[in-house]
Amino acid sequence: MIPIKSRYKTTIFAALWAVGAALVPAQALPHVVFAFTDGTALDKADVGATMTTGTVTITTLDLVGQDGSKNSEGAGHKTNIFGNWNALGINDENVSGNEYGSFDSGEAWVFSFNVDVRLAEIDLAGQGAGAELTIRSSAFADIVLPYVDSAAIHNLSNTFVSAGTAITFEMTSPTNAADTSLRVATFTVIPASTTETANGTPHAWLDTYYTGLVTSSDYQIADLSDSDGDAMPAWQEYIAGTTPTHAASVLRVTSMQSADRHSIVSWQSVTGKYYSVVVETNLAEGAQGWTTVANNLPGREGETSHTTSVSSARAVFYKVGLEKREIYLLIGQSNMAGRGPIEAEDEGEIEGCELFNFSEAWEPATNPLNQYSTIRKDLDQQQLNPGCGFALRMREVRPGITLGLVVNARGGTNISEWEKGTTYYNEAIRRARAAREGGAGRLAGILWHQGESNSSQTNSYMDRLAALIADFRADLGDPD
Numbered sequence: 293m294i295p296i297k298s299r300y301k302t303t304i305f306a307a308l309w310a311v312g313a314a315l316v317p318a319q320a321l322p323h324v325v326f327a328f329t330d331g332t333a334l335d336k337a338d339v340g341a342t343m344t345t346g347t348v349t350i351t352t353l354d355l356v357g358q359d360g361s362k363n364s365e366g367a368g369h370k371t372n373i374f375g376n377w378n379a380l381g382i383n384d385e386n387v388s389g390n391e392y393g394s395f396d397s398g399e400a401w402v403f404s405f406n407v408d409v410r411l412a413e414i415d416l417a418g419q420g421a422g423a424e425l426t427i428r429s430s431a432f433a434d435i436v437l438p439y440v441d442s443a444a445i446h447n448l449s450n451t452f453v454s455a456g457t458a459i460t461f462e463m464t465s466p467t468n469a470a471d472t473s474l475r476v477a478t479f480t481v482i483p484a485s486t487t488e489t490a491n492g493t494p495h496a497w498l499d500t501y502y503t504g505l506v507t508s509s510d511y512q513i514a515d516l517s518d519s520d521g522d523a524m525p526a527w528q529e530y531i532a533g534t535t536p537t538h539a540a541s542v543l544r545v546t547s548m549q550s551a552d553r554h555s556i557v558s559w560q561s562v563t564g565k566y567y568s569v570v571v572e573t574n575l576a577e578g579a580q581g582w583t584t585v586a587n588n589l590p591g592r593e594g595e596t597s598h599t600t601s602v603s604s605a606r607a608v609f610y611k612v613g614l615e616k617r618e619i620y621l622l623i624g625q626s627n628m629a630g631r632g633p634i635e636a637e638d639e640g641e642i643e644g645c646e647l648f649n650f651s652e653a654w655e656p657a658t659n660p661l662n663q664y665s666t667i668r669k670d671l672d673q674q675q676l677n678p679g680c681g682f683a684l685r686m687r688e689v690r691p692g693i694t695l696g697l698v699v700n701a702r703g704g705t706n707i708s709e710w711e712k713g714t715t716y717y718n719e720a721i722r723r724a725r726a727a728r729e730g731g732a733g734r735l736a737g738i739l740w741h742q743g744e745s746n747s748s749q750t751n752s753y754m755d756r757l758a759a760l761i762a763d764f765r766a767d768l769g770d771p772d
Contacts, residue, residue, distance in 0.1 A: 323412060323649070324348045326479045330375035336383075337371045348409060348483060353458055354402035355382060371401060379417035379475035394418065394473045395425065400462035407455050408484035411435075411448040413650040413666075418473035419444070425474060426464040431457045436464070440667075440715065447666045450651040452484060482651055489515040491527035498526065501537050532614060533562040533591075545612055546595060553602045559612040561591035566615040566693070569598050573608055582611060589615075617646065617654070617696035617733030621724045622661070622679045623710070624742035626703035629662045629669070632676035645683040648698040652726045657683065657697055666719050667702045677701070678741055698727045706745040707756050712763040721767050735768060 324346045328334060333343035334352070343350045355369040372383045372393030381394035382401060395401075416425060419439055427435040431453045437446045453459060463474055488494050489508075493515045498505060502514045515527045519537055526536040535541035542560060549556045557569060567589045570582040585600050602608060622628055638659050647657040649664045660674035668674060683695050700720050710716050724735055738761075746753050765771050 323651075324409075324481050324483065326350060326481075327378070328373050328380035328476060328478065329378040330373050332373065334371045334380060335373040341371065346483075347407065348481060349406040350403050351406070352401065352403050354400075356398070356400040356402070356462070357382065369399075374473075374475060377417050377473075377475060377477070379477040381473075381475040394475050395461070395463035397463050397465050400460050402458055402460045404456050404458055405453065405481070409453055409455075409481040410484055410651060411451040411453060412480040412482050413448055414446045414479050415477040416444070416446065417475045417477040420474075422465055423474045424463070424465045426460075426462050428460040428462065429453060429457055431459075445650075445666055445668060447650050447652075450482070450653070480650065489527065491515055493527045493530045497530055501526070501535070533565050534560075543612070543614070545610065548610060550602065554599050555602050555608060555610070556597055556599050557610045557612065558595055558597040561594070561596040563591055563593050565591040567591055567596060568613050568615050569600070570611045570613070571600065571608055572611075575609060615693070617694050618736045619696040619698060619724075619727050619733040620679075620682075620737050620739055621720060621727075621735065622677070622697060622699040622701060622739045622741075623716075623720050624701050624740050625705045625745060626701075627744075628677050628679075628699075628701035628739070628741040629665070629673070629703045630660045630675035630677035630701075631703075634659050634676050638676055638680060642680065642683050642687075644687050644693065645695040645697060648696065648723065648727045652723075654696060654732070657695075661697060661699045662701050665700045665702065666723065667700060667716055669703055673703065679739065682739060696727060696733050698723050701741075704745065705742065707742060707753065707760065710742070710760060711756070712760075712767070717763070721764070724768060735770060738764060 326343060326345050326348075334341055334350070337352065339352050339355055341352045352371060355371065357369045370383050370393075371380055373380050374393060380401075382396070382399040383393035411427075414425075414427075414437070416437065419425070419437075419441075421439050423439050425437045427437070427448070432451050435448060435451070440446075461476065465474075489498075489512050493511075495505070495511050498511055498514050502519075505511050505514055516525050517536075518525050520535075520539040520541075522539045522542040524532070524534070524536075524542055529536040529542070532543040534543060545557060545559045547556075547558045559567070561567065568584055569586040569589070571585050572582045586598050589596060589598060641656040641658055645657040646654040647661060647664060649655050650666070659676055659680055660671075661677055661679045662668055662674040663671060665674075677699070679697055679699060683697065686693070686695055700716075700723050702716060705716065708714075710720075727733065728735060740757075743753065
């Protein structure tokens with residue numbers, strides 16, 4: 293067990309499952325958070341009102357009341373921010389006589405952005421059982437946000453919306469019996485990136501090798517091209533650190549030698565990259581699959597070699613690849629959500645560590661690490677968790693790796709709420725799978741910190757934990 297620096301409450305169990313291997317860190321995109329606090333621009337505001345955060349502006353295009361009428365038809369509808377909760381709703385009467393504006397059934401706020409954005413997440417205040425918000429637009433299929441719990445953060449899956457496109461927030465619960473003062477506390481978007489391709493290749497990097505690139509389409513075409521004919525498109529050459537216009541600059545095995553039951557595999561490499569070597573003895577269908585024999589191998593200028601033992605005289609096949617992120621899933625209850633105070637030494641970016649955010653992209657990790665949990669409670673309840681000390685110690689003992697943390701904890705939860713088929717289990721599986729997509733990395737382990745809610749069940753806890761571990765391994769397709 294790696295020593296972990298952290299400050300947290302007493303609990304009955306903390307475990308690290310499986311320790312294992314880092315892609316070039318993707319450029320983090322700036323998150324723009326619209327916080328609807330009392331007295332800000334959309335408080336008691338009419339159609340045409342705007343609110344600006346950073347470079348992104350929301351403009352109200354229409355307001356629809358419970359009777360289906362619009363503001364311009366005299367019903368007096370306005371956006372309104374209820375001061376006690378600092379959350380936005382709709383008034384269907386004159387605001388001066390009613391501060392308690394919320395979304396009632398059928399009420400809707402129609403707005404647009406001044407720039408292309410990606411919808412990241414929304415924090416609904418006062419959402420109760422049966423209360424449902426639907427987000428509509430011509431740009432995407434309806435996003436229906438049913439009740440999870442009153443403090444849930446809804447992930448909007450990085451949905452793209454172009455500038456000027458109308459977006460509607462509508463209360464779609466069947467009757468007002470489900471109305472539990474539904475409001476929007478915060479709405480987070482990401483300005484659509486114009487500095488990198490869909491594969492994450494910086495435009496500036498492509499400009500060093502190609503000329504005449506002007507539009508996003510130009511850059512995308514260049515990114516997918518194989519101009520030097522080495523069977524690696526430009527985006528792969530960016531990841532590998534090779535030159536996309538030089539056929540001799542490519543990641544490939546250059547030689548393999550055998551002597552005294554040892555094999556020496558060599559490949560073309562560059563400094564600043566880390567490599568892994570995998571082996572297979574049977575390429576026939578139904579074989580066990582490739583086995584990693586070495587990882588985290590630092591690249592040398594020109595060529596790198598690695599020697600492995602061969603147990604008997606038989607065919608051995610090798611592949612060499614770039615190390616991806618070493619991804620860890622961090623789940624559990626309050627200690628994993630973070631209960632230690634964040635002190636000055638804990639602030640700022642954690643070197644060599646990335647955090648999987650609401651947009652399912654990687655960004656430099658900063659405390660609190662549970663800030664992007666899709667099941668967490670309010671943000672101000674997320675503090676220092678064991679992931680910080682874990683990341684710092686891992687960087688000390690393995691300075692060449694890049695850690696990717698997928699943190700999805702929630703305070704106050706019982707192990708029964710994490711068992712297979714539950715919301716928390718399903719979200720952990722979904723986010724862990726999403727973090728691995730596109731070759732972004734290998735899931736190297738799971739950090740579990742939970743038990744206070746089960747402190748009276750010590751006799752049965754270990755059996756339940758063992759079953760949970762088995763389920764995670766099975767559903768993530770990794771028995772180790």
